[in-house]
Amino acid sequence: MTTNEPAVSVVVPVRNEAGNVAPLVGEIARALEGHWTFEVVYVNDGSTDGTEAELKRLMAQYPWLRRVRHAQSCGQSAAVRTGVAAARGALVATIDGDGQNDPAFIPAMLRALEADAPRVALIAGQRVGRKASGFKKLQSRIANAVRGTVLRDGTRDTGCGLKAFRRDVFLRLPYFDGLHRFLPALVKREGFAIGYVDVVDRPRGAGVSNYGMWDRLWVGILDLAGVWWLIRRRKRVPEIVDD
Template identity: 65%
Template structure:
C-alpha cells in the first residue's frame, strides 16, 4: 500500500470524540476519486473518548491510520507527526472539528497538480466564516499584519484545508504555528502557492481546542522569526564535483 498511495490526508485532533465518525465518513466519500489514499489521524494527547472513537472508525478501513501523542504538543506538531509518516507524495490537511469540508480536497489536489511541479501548496481560503465575532476580528488583524510584513499574497493562512507536496513541506523549518506561515515559507523555498475558495462550516460538536495564535505575543514572535528567515534566505549554489587529474570516469 505504501508504494501506491497517491494522497495522504492528515487530520490533527484533540478531544474531538464526537466528530470522528462523521468526518471520517465524509473524507472517505470525498477522496474516493483520488484512490489509493490514506488518512492519518494524529491524536494530540486527547483526554476524552477520542482514542475509542478512532478505534471504532478503523473497522473495515485499512487505509485509516492513527498516531497518538502521549501529551498534547500543539496543532503544528500533530501535522508534522502525520506528514513524517505519510506514504503519499501529496498531503492534504484539514481540521478535525468538521468546519473544513473534505469535499474541497479534490479541488485543491487538482489545483496543485494543474499548476505543475513548481507549485508547492494549494491553500484554502475560507468564505462564510462560522467563528464568533471576536475570533474573526483576531483573524482579520493577524492576517492583515502578517500579509503586510511577509507579503505572502494569502488572505487566510489559518484555513486548515491545505494540499502540498510532502517533499517540499519537509524542507521547511519546523516551529510551533508553522501551519499558519506555510505560504510564505513555501515561497521562500522557491515554489509557488495557488489559492482556492472553500466554504466554512460550523463545527460538528464541542468547542475549539486550538487558539488563533494561542497567545498574541507568541504569534508576534513567530511572525518576526519567519520575517528573519525570509530575509536571510540565499540561493543554493550549484556544485559540480571536479574529477582528479587522470581519473577515469565511470
C-alpha cells in the same frame, strides 16, 4: 513509490474531537474514493475524551485509516508535522478535525496541485462565509493583515486548515511551533509558487474549540519575527557553471 503506497495522504490533527471523528472520516472517504488511492492519518494530540476509542473502532472497519498518538498535547503544528512525517503519499492534504472544513473541497485542491506541478507546491484554502464570532473574525483579520504586511505572502487567510501540498517540500521547511500558520511564506521561501482555492466554512460539528487566540498571541508575534528573519536570510542556491 510502490503499488502499495497511496497517492494521497489526508492528515487530520485532533484533540478531544470524539464526536466529530466518524462523520469526518465518512466525508473524506466519499470525497476521494474513485479518484485517488488514499489513506487518512489521524494524529491524536493527547486527547483525554473518547477520541482514541473512536479511532480504534473505525480503524477496524477501514484499512486506509491510520492513527498516530501523542502521549500529551503538543499543539496543532506538531500534530500536522507528525502526520506528514508518517504519511505515505507524495501529496498531502490537511484538514481540521472539528468538522468546520468541508472535505468536498479536497479534490479541487489536489487537482490544482497536480495541474501546476512542479512549479506550485502548495494549494491553500481561503475561507469564505466563515462561521465564527464577530470578535474572532476581527482578530483573524488583524492577524492576517499584519502577517501579510510583514511577510508579503499574498495570502488573505493562513488559518484555514484545508491545504494540499507536496510532502517532500513540507518536510524540507524549518520546523517550529506555529509552522502551520506560515506555510505560504515558507513554501515561497523555497522557490515554489502558491495556489488558492476558496472554501466554504461550516459550523463546528461537536465539542468546543481547543485552540484559543489569546493564548498564542505573543508567541505568534515572535513567530512572525522569526519567519521574517528566515526569509531575509535565505540565500540563493549557487549556480554551478562548467567552462
